[in-house]
Amino acid sequence: MTDGRDNGQGRFVSAQAVAERAGVSRSAVSRAFTPGASIAPATLARVHEAAAALGYQVNDLARGLLANRSRLVGLVTSDADTPFRAQMIAALSQALIERGNMPAIINIGTTTEDIANASRQLLRYRAEATVFLSGSPPESLVELTRRNGQPLILINRAETGLDSVHCDDRDGAQQAFGILSMTGARRFAVINKEDPSPSLAVRERAFAEFAAASGFKPTIVRAGHSDYDGGQEAARQLLARGPAPDAIFCVNDLMAFGTLDHLRGAGLRVPDNVSVIGFDDVPIAAWASYRLTTLRQDPRRIAREVVSILDRRLSDPDLPPISVHIPVELVVRETVKTRRQEARLRK
Template sequence: MRFVSAEQVARRAGVSRSAVSRTFTPGASVSPATREKVMHAAQELGYHVNDLARGVLNNQSRLVGIVATRPEVGFRAHLTAALSKVLIKRGNVPILINTGQTEEELVAAQKMLIGHRAEATIILSGSPPASFFELARRNGQPVVMIGRSEPDADHVRAGNSEASQQAALAFLAAGRRRFAFAGSHSATPAILERETAFVAAVEAAGFTVRVARGRDSDYDSGVVAARQLMADREDLPDAVFCANDLIAFGLMDVMRLEAGLAVPDDLAVIGFDDVPEAAWLNYRLTTFRQDPDVMARRAVELLERRLANPDAEPDVERVIPLIVYRDSFRGKM
């Protein structure tokens, strides 16, 4: 595969190679007649500037690494897409680094992160190990964390505690009294925060919370959590707060199909994220909306501030999710 070169454009336009370079360099001096000939030749040949080579010469790659574990799952998929759009609009080249789940995959991902001399790194929630943050920091890369916490980094955080407390109060106000939380053993910071805040709010009102967990934060974990809660058929919950929407989908399907419960009459369910499937007719899930576009914009704003002032104190952008009421729970605050 051969890309059209600047030398070919120069020959077609009848100008020097340096004239082509100046034409495509913002602010460089080039006569209007030369510029017109070069641009006409470039359009005929389909020429585009080699930004990668130019970045290497200027020691500025314009690459931004997006680091995630299982980026295809749930809200992370929508956040990754939103980040890509915002970064491309800014003039960056997003490079998705899937950390994988084995030691070999982690090592390969770390080499990719540093080997391509990314301008900055954005690390998503989930389970990318802290070593990714340390590696980026040691190499002088600005780092923005989304949905997790590391010292000396800029952060975008969802209002997990506020939303979880609101879910508990909404269930209590609706007269629900048998509470459960459906989470996962992945124990990401966001899920731990949601579980802790929900349990604390319910216990402060004088009630207890049964906690059920699957292995990961996905549909299958919702299935596992539901079957754990069904183990005692005499004490089925009447209100479940789920760590995310995917868990809620699995739990609702099992509770309806295997336990014979009606949602929301027998069982009220609230999720977290508001992925598009939450509005599907089979679920109509009441959930807390995290807006991936808002979070992506906040992350890039933090990145721009850090690049402009590398020595500034770490900054935090907090995004409070709003509850979206649908059919799985109709209570109002």
């Protein structure tokens, strides 16, 4: 097995080269880099000195393949460049690296075949687990990974029979309706996308239920995409239908940004004429141009829960499905009318 790193001449420094420089056997080099292996302290010191001089690094991928399991963990996602998804990938990568894993980020399309191809590649590399940040794994793929002993962990999805971590979308929708109703709003609206993900669908449905329980029927508007342009598109549709609402719940921050800019361009003042709330609390939400009131998901906490589930699943593969709900936090800024803002406006 030739493991190491490039020596500047297009070849990798091998364990054999380290052994020759240290004057030890090839097996001694292997033991020197295997935690808990038996090796004399003097031999260990010579091997490490030789490795440092040559720039040698252990090839963990090759070791993992020989052991029939690598330290790779696949992160399967789409739209990896969107703000919250990028935060989630960064948090997961850091948590997995701290655990001793190597994250393999696969940015895919949304079709079943895209997802299946990505997952088959991870199986070929003996990935320790696969984390799905988007896309619903088909039944055949779930069964394939189970037969191969590879755990699947879903984020913000609710398929039964699989380990999952998701934010409490329903509670977030309740908090959103609660703060919007406190403004005295009578005309509510929800902005979502066509064919929403399970998480976005829960947010819309729950908000409508809480509104109905208080005697309101919100207007539901859906755009083609759940991004900034989608928010602008939905806001255009909303204003074209008649009187503007006085409270809007956007299922994510990106749609809220597009909604805010279109409302302001149409001459409406936020929050004087209409209050707007988002979901996720991406960094842009705090920018002076938006100061968006929103519901915060904590990517680092989600990542910690993923790692915890992975540890539990690998130590006991027969555990029943693990499902973790993480609460969301209401972050009040300047796009929802509050008593403090009303007092400021009266001055």
